[in-house]
Amino acid sequence: MTNSIPQQYLHFLYLIIGVIVAAALVALLIKLVQLLVQEVRRDRFFKEYGVAVPKSIRMRKAKHPHATGSFALGYPAWAAAKRDGTRDRRSNNTAVIHRLSVIFVGRWKMLGSDPFAAYAFVQQLRAAGIPVDYCAEERAKRDAVLGQLRARRTATSIDAIIQSFSGNPTDFEGFCADLLRQFGWQAQVTPPSRDGGFDLRLHGPTGTSYIAECKCYSRNHHIGRPMLQKLQGANMTEHAQGLLFITTSRFTSDALEYARQVGMQLIDGAQLVRLCQEAAQSQGDVQPPESAFALTRADLMQHIPADMRGQAW
Template structure:
């Protein structure tokens, strides 16, 4: 019986070796044939590239669908304040801002993220990671207005929140040229990668 087992094992090993040799010969033959037929090689390369691009597009769609389903603003609420600032900085960068950096922390005087538009205009963003029941009020906007331009020399001042803004806050922001991004707009920004001020 052991001799039959050894024979079967040797047969499988020989078959595996033969299969590997055949695969190598086929691959080498295919490479040689493609070298002799460059038009086919280029067509095959283009086909493989298109397949990879289609796979990437499908993966991105699935990711975006999951994010929409879970709610982007809701997902941001799971982040710490510092992580939320980093997420806003990343969104600014992927949307075209340059020189984006986080400056938030103790003594930040209202600026959490600073970056620049393609034309060199300075963006100063303040990030408010608030729950859905806590809107950004007029006092928050007033404090930001008091430092964004006078202290940070912002060309574009933006207040970003996971929540919403009260009517007085929106009115005050509009009067002082502060752009506002609420939770719904934040989710759309993440989905499209586009905001009009960048």
């Protein structure tokens, strides 16, 4: 009797091991079948459209065929997040929600967790002549670019510029960035909630780095020395080679003297109008190309929480 008990346990152990091995083999077989199905679908898509689907994108058959492609980008987010999207460290929840990007082309539905890879794939589709509608971010950028173009063309006076941004003064930052781009500058608007005390990161035509502050004030408002000192202080951590302050108003004599001492460049309302007129004359009635509405890496990065950007992105 005593010898039969270990034998029973041994049989039971073999049974458990057999079940585990069988389950692992079934799981492996399912995974292999899924991979095979994905490869077959990628091959079919390539034969239909001549564009290779990245491995990071999963393919399914759409419920209904789409004559024109469409897509929506999804971005990662903290399960426990603050208002600015960064992780709420008061919570122990460190989970990340991976919202999927969705792309529809013809009879195919494609899903991916990497918005950068998804958007790059969409651009490849468009380059191959496959029509894909704008996503929400592209439509917003198109509206902003065209709005800035209209603002430049109607910027015949300081009051006209101020009126253009009376409803949303923060749009003035994008307006200034776009204006500088017309003169060969590279410009990036900083996120409103984490701007570090300045509005634009810039590189001049010769490659010199700048940070800039943009203020849309009434013509009777005067920018004083303290606001320039604030920009100078912000550069203690940014270490840009140059500083630029742009406003629709004017600078006090004290501010002008301070700018001369520290080498800060100033653009007041009158100068701003002249720059707008120069840009409008050089561009004429030409509309911006489609490439002007394409999303850059910086555009996409704005939708990713700031404390995730140094990780896989």
